[in-house]
Amino acid sequence: MSENYKFFQHKECEFFPCHNVENKERFNCLFCYCALYFLEDCQGNYTYTNGIKDCSKCMIPHSEKGYDHIIGRIIKNNRDKK
Template sequence: MSENYKFFQHKDCEFFPCHKVKDTKDFNCLFCYCPLYTLGDKCGGNFKYVNGIKDCSNCLIPHSKNGYDYIMSKWEEVSRLASENHKK
């Protein structure tokens, strides 16, 4: 079975690529905005806080070849957080 659903590239986007990379061949645009952002320190990415705002500009997890699988592995945490916030 094909796994094409795990990769999308939008080369016509005015921000492509949105991160500095040596080669854009495997740059994945599927998660243009990372769904793990809301996990804060638990996302597992290479980020820092600048003036209290999470800066993910050095993180390539959602744009990497295995980014889809990594994000799906964290999906239960994202879902749980969304459910907890909904109950408030």
């Protein structure tokens, strides 16, 4: 089975890529806005500035394994709530 659904690029986006990266061909735009933003334990590289979560240094959503990480954390979070 193909895993093409785990990767998307929007090269025409005026912000592409929105982070400085060495290899633009591997930059994943699928989670342009991270689905884990509201999780306190997202396991990403974030800081708080004036009480606001700053994820600008986090590359998890844009990485090759980003899809697996994000979906895994969503599943875990939903299971933990039961």
